[in-house]
Amino acid sequence: xxxxxxxxxxxxxxxxxxxxxxxxxxxxxxxxxxxxxxxxxxxxxxxxxxxxxxxxxxxxxxxxxxxxxxxxxxxxxxxxxxxxxxxxxxxxxxxxxxxxxxxxxxxxxxxxxxxxxxxxxxxxxxxxxxxxxxxxxxxxxxxxxxxxxxxxxxxxxxxxxxxxxxxxxxxxxxxxxxxxxxxxxxxxxxxxxxxxxxxxxxxxxxxxxxxxxxxxxxxxxxxxxxxxxxxxxxxxxxxxxxxxxxxxxxxxxxxxxxxxxxx
Amino acid sequence: xxxxxxxxxxxxxxxxxxxxxxxxxxxxxxxxxxxxxxxxxxxxxxxxxxxxxxxxxxxxxxxxxxxxxxxxxxxxxxxxxxxxxxxxxxxxxxxxxxxxxxxxxxxxxxxxxxxxxxxxxxxxxxxxxxxxxxxxxxxxxxxxxxxxxxxxxxxxxxxxxxxxxxxxxxxxxxxxxxxxxxxxxxxxxxxxxxxxxxxxxxxxxxxxxxxxxxxxxxxxxxxxxxxxxxxxxxxxxxxxxxxxxx
Numbered sequence: 001x002x003x004x005x006x007x008x009x010x011x012x013x014x015x016x017x018x019x020x021x022x023x024x025x026x027x028x029x030x031x032x033x034x035x036x037x038x039x040x041x042x043x044x045x046x047x048x049x050x051x052x053x054x055x056x057x058x059x060x061x062x063x064x065x066x067x068x069x070x071x072x073x074x075x076x077x078x079x080x081x082x083x084x085x086x087x088x089x090x091x092x093x094x095x096x097x098x099x100x101x102x103x104x105x106x107x108x109x110x111x112x113x114x115x116x117x118x119x120x121x122x123x124x125x126x127x128x129x130x131x132x133x134x135x136x137x138x139x140x141x142x143x144x145x146x147x148x149x150x151x152x153x154x155x156x157x158x159x160x161x162x163x164x165x166x167x168x169x170x171x172x173x174x175x176x177x178x179x180x181x182x183x184x185x186x187x188x189x190x191x192x193x194x195x196x197x198x199x200x201x202x203x204x205x206x207x208x209x210x211x212x213x214x215x216x217x218x219x220x221x222x223x224x225x226x227x228x229x230x231x232x233x234x235x236x237x238x239x240x241x242x243x244x245x246x247x248x249x250x251x252x253x254x255x256x257x258x259x260x261x262x263x
Numbered sequence: 264x265x266x267x268x269x270x271x272x273x274x275x276x277x278x279x280x281x282x283x284x285x286x287x288x289x290x291x292x293x294x295x296x297x298x299x300x301x302x303x304x305x306x307x308x309x310x311x312x313x314x315x316x317x318x319x320x321x322x323x324x325x326x327x328x329x330x331x332x333x334x335x336x337x338x339x340x341x342x343x344x345x346x347x348x349x350x351x352x353x354x355x356x357x358x359x360x361x362x363x364x365x366x367x368x369x370x371x372x373x374x375x376x377x378x379x380x381x382x383x384x385x386x387x388x389x390x391x392x393x394x395x396x397x398x399x400x401x402x403x404x405x406x407x408x409x410x411x412x413x414x415x416x417x418x419x420x421x422x423x424x425x426x427x428x429x430x431x432x433x434x435x436x437x438x439x440x441x442x443x444x445x446x447x448x449x450x451x452x453x454x455x456x457x458x459x460x461x462x463x464x465x466x467x468x469x470x471x472x473x474x475x476x477x478x479x480x481x482x483x484x485x486x487x488x489x490x491x492x493x494x495x496x497x498x499x500x501x502x503x504x505x506x507x508x509x
Contacts (some may be wrong), residue, residue, distance in 0.1 A: 024422040024423055025422060027423055027426070028422055028423060028425055028426055028430070031426045031430055032426075032430065032433070035430065035433060035434055035442075035446075038441065038442050038443060038446070039291075039437060039441065040291075042298055042299050042437075042441035042442075043291050043294075043295045043298055044295070045299065046295050046296065046297045046298055046299050046300070047294075047295040047296050047297070049295075049296075051294070051295075170268045170269075170272075173268070173269050173272045174268075174271075174272040174275060174276075177272050177273060177275065177276025177279075178272075178275055178276055178279050180276075180280075181276060181279030181280040181282075181283050182279065182283075184280070184283055185283045185286060185287075190283055190284065190286065190287035190290075191287045191290045191291060195290060195291070195294050196290050196294075197290070197293055197294070
């Protein structure tokens with residue numbers, strides 16, 4: 001276990017150093033979020049019908065999305081990608097360690113460190129100046145935190161899947177380009193999921209991507225009450241386990257394929 | 264063979280993302296019915312035009328994206344030695360065909376919108392539309408050049424420029440009247456995206472009182488002027504690069 005922990009810690013430390021890039025990215029995100037908020041404000045003002053989410057809630061949802069942007073499974077850990085592309089991954093297979101667990105630990109740090117860097121200032125600025133609300137209650141706040149942890153695990157599992165799919169060059173290329181787009185839609189990052197048409201809600205509620213953003217954000221706002229937390233966590237962690245198992249299976253098949261081809 | 268597949272996947276990826284944005288717009292209209300008086304086909308018209316413009320701009324001028332690496336590795340000197348325009352050389356480095364996906368989707372959105380709106384395509388309206396898009400291509404091209412020009416002063420191309428390019432594209436896909444005045448002013452006077460999509464489109468969609476007809480006809484020229492300004496700044500940057508004798 002210690003080996004995996006130190007891999008994660010080292011990566012974490014390395015990633016925390018990218019602060020200058022973070023500042024520029026921060027400004028860009030502020031602009032993006034502000035624009036989305038303006039669009040939503042214009043839409044809300046165009047209708048007097050009752051909506052599943054209030055404007056204030058939508059605004060909070062949008063800023064939460066910007067704060068947590070770095071944890072979305074949009075991209076792959078570069079070193080793993082290079083490792084696969086150059087074929088050096090076979091050297092990893094020689095080591096008496098669980099390759100999936102090592103990669104998962106790396107990816108966990110890869111998803112967490114930039115998020116922490118970005119989230120704290122975004123929370124502060126958005127809450128003070130940009131109309132983001134505080135958690136609906138203390139219970140909601142805790143539920144959000146717990147759900148966020150599960151969300152990061154889920155995101156790591158999805159990122160691992162995308163990374164592992166690179167072992168198949170052609171399909172991997174495709175998957176790594178298409179999945180981010182799907183994630184954006186079905187996690188609620190384009191439009192909050194409750195605002196989708198009523199007939200789509202059941203399907204949306206079952207998708208794994210919902211656990212990345214929609215579930216924790218709605219817990220934060222109390223839109224999903226905190227007593228629902230066990231069910232929400234079950235949803236998120238259930239999908240995480242399923243995707244981890246799928247990832248492990250794919251990795252085994254993919255690496256076996258590599259070895260058979262003569263690396 | 265692999266290259267072809269890789270290309271197909273890239274196009275597919277861009278398509279999914281662009282389709283996702285369109286889906287978002289559709290969902291919001293399904294939910295709210297209208298956007299401050301604008302309907303879905305009208306917004307789709309704006310969306311189509313802007314996406315065609317930026318996709319075409321990316322297709323031609325994405326070579327400038329690599330510019331910061333070029334400068335850092337000292338390859339720009341080779342470009343200067345050749346008796347051809349620096350701009351054409353760098354732009355010509357890469358014909359970024361993957362953006363065809365976005366262009367196609369934009370075109371599809373525009374044509375769908377035109378049919379739904381019952382627009383009768385007179386030669387005048389066609390010219391105005393194409394002029395608007397061409398002007399948009401000029402604006403985005405100017406922004407890409409500007410983004411690379413910053414490399415003459417700092418080694419890294421500022422990520423902040425993306426606010427103007429991709430942020431601008433995002434903003435212009437909705438009618439600019441829905442935004443706060445400061446944003447409207449930014450996209451009329453500083454980066455004339457309004458002149459490209461909003462003003463001409465508003466004339467085509469014939470909303471009374473939104474813009475003076477003559478202004479709509481002249482406004483795509485603002486894009487050309489903007490590009491000319493950006494190219495001038497580029498030349499300044501090149502001169503400075505030469506004089507510091509890197």
